[in-house]
Amino acid sequence: MAGLAEAASPFGGAPAYLEGLNDEQRAAVLATEGPVLVLAGAGTGKTRALTTRLAHLLFTGKAQPYQLLAVTFTNKAAREMKERIGAIIGERVEGLQWLGTFHSIGAQILRRHAEIVGLKSPFTILDADDQARLAKQVIEAAGLDEKRWSGRGLAYAIDAWKNRGLTPDKVPANEGWKFADGKAISLYRDYQERLRTLNAADFGDLLIHNLTIFGTHPDILAQYQDRFRYMLVDEYQDTNVAQYLWLRLLAQKRRNICCVGDDDQSIYGWRGAEVENILRFEKDFPGAKVIRLERNYRSTPSILAAASGLIAANKSRLCKTLWTDQEGGELVKVRGVWDGEEEARLIGEDIESEQAKGRSLSDMAVLVRASFQMRAFEERFNTLGLSYRVVGGPRFYEREEVRDAVAYLRLVRSSDDDLAFDRIANKPARKLGGQTMQTINALARRRGASMMAASRALLESEELGAAAKGALRKFVEMVDRWTRESEHLGPRDLTELVLEESGYTDYWRNNKSAKADSKLDNLKEVVQAVSEFETLAAYLDHVALVADRNEADEAGAVWLMTLHAAKGLEFPVVFLPGWEEGVFPSQRSLDEGGAAALEEERRLAYVGITRARESCRISFAANRQMYGRWQTALASRFVDELPERDVEVVSRPGLYGKSAAGFPSHSRFDAARVDDDAYYDNPGWKRARAAAGRASPSPPMIEGSAREVSVGAGAAKFAIGARVFHQKFGYGRVVAAEGQKVTVHFDHSGDKKVVDSFLASA
DNA sequence: GCGCAGCCCATTTTT
DNA sequence: TGGGCTGCGC
Numbered sequence: 001m002a003g004l005a006e007a008a009s010p011f012g013g014a015p016a017y018l019e020g021l022n023d024e025q026r027a028a029v030l031a032t033e034g035p036v037l038v039l040a041g042a043g044t045g046k047t048r049a050l051t052t053r054l055a056h057l058l059f060t061g062k063a064q065p066y067q068l069l070a071v072t073f074t075n076k077a078a079r080e081m082k083e084r085i086g087a088i089i090g091e092r093v094e095g096l097q098w099l100g101t102f103h104s105i106g107a108q109i110l111r112r113h114a115e116i117v118g119l120k121s122p123f124t125i126l127d128a129d130d131q132a133r134l135a136k137q138v139i140e141a142a143g144l145d146e147k148r149w150s151g152r153g154l155a156y157a158i159d160a161w162k163n164r165g166l167t168p169d170k171v172p173a174n175e176g177w178k179f180a181d182g183k184a185i186s187l188y189r190d191y192q193e194r195l196r197t198l199n200a201a202d203f204g205d206l207l208i209h210n211l212t213i214f215g216t217h218p219d220i221l222a223q224y225q226d227r228f229r230y231m232l233v234d235e236y237q238d239t240n241v242a243q244y245l246w247l248r249l250l251a252q253k254r255r256n257i258c259c260v261g262d263d264d265q266s267i268y269g270w271r272g273a274e275v276e277n278i279l280r281f282e283k284d285f286p287g288a289k290v291i292r293l294e295r296n297y298r299s300t301p302s303i304l305a306a307a308s309g310l311i312a313a314n315k316s317r318l319c320k321t322l323w324t325d326q327e328g329g330e331l332v333k334v335r336g337v338w339d340g341e342e343e344a345r346l347i348g349e350d351i352e353s354e355q356a357k358g359r360s361l362s363d364m365a366v367l368v369r370a371s372f373q374m375r376a377f378e379e380r381f382n383t384l385g386l387s388y389r390v391v392g393g394p395r396f397y398e399r400e401e402v403r404d405a406v407a408y409l410r411l412v413r414s415s416d417d418d419l420a421f422d423r424i425a426n427k428p429a430r431k432l433g434g435q436t437m438q439t440i441n442a443l444a445r446r447r448g449a450s451m452m453a454a455s456r457a458l459l460e461s462e463e464l465g466a467a468a469k470g471a472l473r474k475f476v477e478m479v480d481r482w483t484r485e486s487e488h489l490g491p492r493d494l495t496e497l498v499l500e501e502s503g504y505t506d507y508w509r510n511n512k513s514a515k516a517d518s519k520l521d522n523l524k525e526v527v528q529a530v531s532e533f534e535t536l537a538a539y540l541d542h543v544a545l546v547a548d549r550n551e552a553d554e555a556g557a558v559w560l561m562t563l564h565a566a567k568g569l570e571f572p573v574v575f576l577p578g579w580e581e582g583v584f585p586s587q588r589s590l591d592e593g594g595a596a597a598l599e600e601e602r603r604l605a606y607v608g609i610t611r612a613r614e615s616c617r618i619s620f621a622a623n624r625q626m627y628g629r630w631q632t633a634l635a636s637r638f639v640d641e642l643p644e645r646d647v648e649v650v651s652r653p654g655l656y657g658k659s660a661a662g663f664p665s666h667s668r669f670d671a672a673r674v675d676d677d678a679y680y681d682n683p684g685w686k687r688a689r690a691a692a693g694r695a696s697p698s699p700p701m702i703e704g705s706a707r708e709v710s711v712g713a714g715a716a717k718f719a720i721g722a723r724v725f726h727q728k729f730g731y732g733r734v735v736a737a738e739g740q741k742v743t744v745h746f747d748h749s750g751d752k753k754v755v756d757s758f759l760a761s762a
Numbered sequence: 763g764c765g766c767a768g769c770c771c772a773t774t775t776t777t
Numbered sequence: 778t779g780g781g782c783t784g785c786g787c
Contacts (some may be wrong), residue, residue, distance in 0.1 A: 074776060103777045127777075203777045238776095271775065370773045375779095392775085429763065545777070564774050586773055604774080627772065628778030 015059060017052055017088050025049040028258075028291045029056050032230065035251075035285030036258040037278070041322045042265060042307075042610035043298030043570065050234065050260055051081055054096075055088040057230050065095030069228040069250065071102050073235050075546050077568070078104075081234070098228070102243050104545045106206035110213070113220060117209045122537060124200040124410065125544035129403065130419050131155040131202045138190045141445070142183065149180045158188050162204025163272030165211060165242040168192060197448065198418055207242045214249050225253035236261030236281075240272035248284065255285065263318050264311050267564060267604050269596070270589075279318060296322045298570055300329025302646040303616050307609040309643035314599045322610075331648035332609070332616045334639060339623040340373075340578075344380035347575050350617065351386060351558060354573060361387060365559035365571040367608050369584040372626075373577065374560055381558065391561035397543055401508065401519040405526045406543055408498050412482045413536055416450035425451075428507035431471040439464060440472075452476070478502065491539055492531035499523060563608045574612035579605075579620040580633035605638045618642075 018026055028038045028049040040046035054070060057063045072078045078100050086093035098105060107125065114121040126134065135158065136151025157179045161171055168189040176185040195201060201209060214221040231251055233239070236259035239247070251257040259281060266275040282288045296304055304322045311317070337343045351364055366377055366388075374390060381388045396402060404427060410420035422441075426432040443463075444454035455476050458464050464472065478501065486494050499505045508519045533539040559571065578584055585601035593600070609616055620635045722734045 101777065106777095125777090128775090206777080267774075268776085270773085372772075395776095433763085562774060588773060600774095625778075 015056075017055055017059070021045075021049065021052065022295055024291055024293050024295070025052070028260075028293065029053045031258075031289050031291065032057060032060075032062060033256060035255055035281075035288040037236075037281045037285075037288055037290045038258065038260040038293060039278075039290065039318060039320055040260055040262055040293040041296060041320050042262065042607070043296045044293035044322070045295075045297055046260060046262075046293060047080065047084065049293065050232065051084040051088065053258065054081075054085050054099075054232060058089055058092060063229045065092055066097055067227060067229040068096060068098060068232070069105070069230070070096065070099040070232040071105060071234065071247075073101060073238055075101055075104075077101075077234055101545070102239075102246070103203055103206045106210050106246070107201075107545060109224070110201065110206055110209050113213050113217070114209075116213050116217065116220075118196045119201065119209075120199055122541070124198065124414070124417060124419075125206070125541075126195075126200050126202045126419070127397075127544065128155070128203075129398065130200075131159070133419060133422070134194055134198075134202075135187075135191060138187055138194060139180070142180075142187060142190065144180055144183065154179055154184070154187055154191070157184055158191055159202075159204055160272060161188065162202075162208050163240040163242055165208065165245050167208060167212065199414075199416070200419075204242070207246055210246055211242065211249070214246075221249060222253070224250055229254055229256060231257040233257070233259045234261075237263050237266035237275055237278045238268050238273045239277050240274060241277075244274065244277045251285075257285065262320075263316075264314070264320070264603055265567060265607050267567065267600060267607060269600050270593070275316065279316065292320055294320050294322055296324045298613050299324065299610060299616075300326055300614060302329055302331045303609060303612050303614075305646040306332040306616070306642050307606050309646065310609065310638060310641050311602065311606040313641050314602055316599065330615055332618065332642065332646055333648050333650050334642065335617065335619040335650045336635065337619055337621050339621050340376050340625060341380075343577050343619050343621050344376040347377070347577060347617075347619070348380045348384050348386065350575070352384065359573070361556050361558045363572040364575070365561065365566065365569075365573070365611065366575045366577065367561060367563050367566045367611065368578055369563060369586060369604070371562060373583070377560055377577075381560075386558060387556060388558040388560050391559060392565045396522070396525070399519075399522055401522050402526055404504060405495075405499060405523055406540070408502055408504065409495060409530075409536060410540060411452075411479055412486050412494070412498060413540060415452040415479060415483065418444070418451045421451045424502070424504075425475060428503045430475055430503075431467065432475060436464065436468045436472065439468075452479070486536060490531075491533055491536045492527060494536060495527050495530045499527070563604050566611050567607050570611050570613055572613045573615040574608070574617070576605075576608045576616065576618045577620075578624075579618050579636035579639050580624065581636055582631075582633060583624070584636055584638070602638060602641075605636075 018029065021029065022045075025045055025048065028036070029052045032053075038046070038049065040049070054068060057068060058065060070078075070081065072081060082093055082096065082099055085096065085099075098108075100108070110117075110119075111121045111123075114123060132151040132155045134151070135154040136146060139146050139149050139151060139154060161175075168185055171185050171188065173185070176182045180187060195205065214224075228250055231247070233247060238261070247257065247259075259278070261278050263275055263278050266273060266278070269275065282290065299307075301324055304324055308322055335346065337346060347366060351361070354364060355361060368374055368377075371392070378388065378390070397406070404424055407417075407420040407423040410417045411424065415421075422437070425437065440451050440454050440458060443449075443458060444451045447454060447457070449457075455472055459469060459473055459476065482494070482498050482501070485497060489497065505520070505523060508516050508523070511519075530536070530539050533542065581587075584605070585598055589597045589601055609618075618639065620639060621633060624631055624633050720734055720737065724732055724734055
């Protein structure tokens with residue numbers, strides 16, 4: 001390769017760090033100049049190529065550590081990258097000060113130029129919860145009905161605009177109707193005004209303010225453009241418009257930008273990610289080199305083939321074909337089951353049998369579309385005594401008690417932090433009820449002062465009653481005392497003092513609920529976390545930006561998580577339950593996002609399958625209890641999209657009638673489509689199921705009953721010859737019906753087989 | 763300020 | 778079905 005000479009070490013030959021890379025990975029490392037798009041399929045050694053690339057830039061002296069900009073989405077990814085580069089280059093890795101998440105780098109830049117956008121450094125960084133509270137205040141202040149218009153709703157709308165890089169003056173006027181009858185834009189403006197008063201920035205601002213600074217101060221932009229000789233972006237398919245604009249500005253001058261991503265794994269569209277960014281990279285950066293990493297080191301041929309076959313149904317993608325030189329391995333297993341309970345039971349059995357064969361529990365994962373699906377598995381695992389761990393859920397720093405503790409510390413750092421003041425002034429109760437707080441708030445607004453300042457003023461006036469005044473005085477003096485103490489106490493001692501003196505720890509000690517113990521533990525964790533920092537300010541900065549969970553590694557437990565949470569992970573054995581229409585693809589997603597959303601759901605399925613190294617087991621249930629009622633379900637269309645030759649159907653004989661022996665003509669899983677609601681949604685059926693559940697792990701009763709139910713068409717909702725209407729195909733006449741699948745001769749679209757729930761009588 | 767009954771709602775989530 | 782929130786009564 002021509003590039004090799006360029007990368008040669010002073011001692012001749014290719015440097016050691018290039019060894020073991022395949023040609024494409026090597027190309028991704030060596031193509032240092034100009035725009036490069038690396039399309040890295042799942043399991044193709046992306047991180048390795050990426051970290052080697054950075055190491056290479058440093059080794060060859062093309063850049064100093066501080067001249068490299070490397071952006072990721074999550075702290076975890078940033079940490080991992082840093083570790084792996086460190087393994088190659090050693091201590092120099094510490095100089096990579098511009099390796100981090102979009103937000104932490106945005107914050108770093110903003111801190112240096114905060115005054116341009118009307119902030120003083122250090123400013124407070126608000127998280128989602130603070131945002132919603134602030135938004136709520138804005139709604140109240142505007143005199144709107146807060147019941148009708150939630151703070152969260154406004155925060156969501158504002159976030160969506162910020163994702164698109166829109167400041168209030170740039171929001172298209174017609175979008176004001178998205179919220180509060182046309183007042184949305186002025187509320188957005190109010191919200192930004194409040195942020196400025198609070199000397200705070202929300203997550204979106206960290207980038208938006210950067211854009212403003214770059215836009216209004218070309219000299220500053222030029223300074224960063226010069227500094228960042230080489231730019232690297234991970235998970236490019238997840239970037240939103242604001243991030244895209246930010247990158248484009250910074251890359252404009254040197255054009256040494258390398259974006260790495262996989263359009264097939266773009267699953268955050270609902271959060272503002274634009275797959276478009278990756279799809280049009282070559283247009284944005286003419287002359288871009290595109291390198292495809294397609295050799296997969298993770299999965300068996302069948303797993304890859306199944307995933308590839310599925311994703312091929314998507315239209316908007318930059319086609320990649322994963323391949324492997326691995327051979328053999330089991331087929332992807334697809335199993336139809338009677339209901340969700342049975343699904344959980346069978347997966348539990350599978351896990352136990354894998355375990356019996358000597359596989360560790362932590363080699364197995366159950367990946368679901370939505371967290372409500374987890375309950376069935378948790379219950380089953382508890383019954384079996386299988387240890388499992390749920391990934392996701394409320395993060396450490398999102399927990400009530402942790403946020404409260406942090407609010408106390410924030411108030412000590414800056415007594416003007418109104419959000420913190422508001423949060424803990426009366427927690428634990430100090431007789432500062434709603435009335436008093438409103439008085440404080442009102443005065444603060446009138447004077448454009450902080451709540452703490454307003455409180456001091458109120459103590460000098462006659463506006464409050466004696467009791468309230470006394471309570472307020474105690475609180476103010478307490479905070480003042482902590483602030484004085486903070487000058488000579490270390491962060492740890494200070495935190496302990498504040499939590500004790502405030503009565504906050506006692507507040508939970510006196511709480512008899514089951515939660516109290518873990519809350520107290522979490523408070524101890526906060527103290528522990530604080531002790532690792534030199535100053536309180538350093539800790540608070542960390543909290544805002546690097547607020548991830550301390551995931552204690554618990555060996556020997558099955559993983560249970562959402563598909564979203566599983567991105568980037570891999571497991572020898574993966575279970576993918578709940579592949580039913582309405583669940584996966586999610587009905588809500590389809591309703592709200594149409595065809596584009598369906599493609600995103602399909603990518604999610606692709607992500608799920610490609611997590612598996614050796615064994616991938618998909619399942620779907622004919623019946624599922626949702627929101628307390630039984631519902632029949634159709635096998636997901638994704639099941640039908642799996643290539644037949646890579647799939648093995650493992651439904652038990654009898655349970656699915658004709659599908660047991662093979663694939664019925666029109667759909668392989670049609671027999672799972674049970675339609676006679678009345679038959680199983682009655683007490684007798686439920687009793688039978690309950691009895692079966694108690695009796696033995698393999699319940700003959702379910703099998704017996706199911707055989708009777710599942711065979712035959714049952715009562716179709718539409719008679720042959722009936723006139724019907726379909727959203728997409730229009731009017732037509734029913735020509736055949738089997739189960740929930742109805743064949744309709746549409747007036748303008750010809751014959752189609754559709755699911756009856758999409759039809760209305762016409 | 764607390765506890766309880768009734769009511770409403772119900773993806774995916776990082777920073 | 779069940780969790781979270783609200784409004785009411787003490």
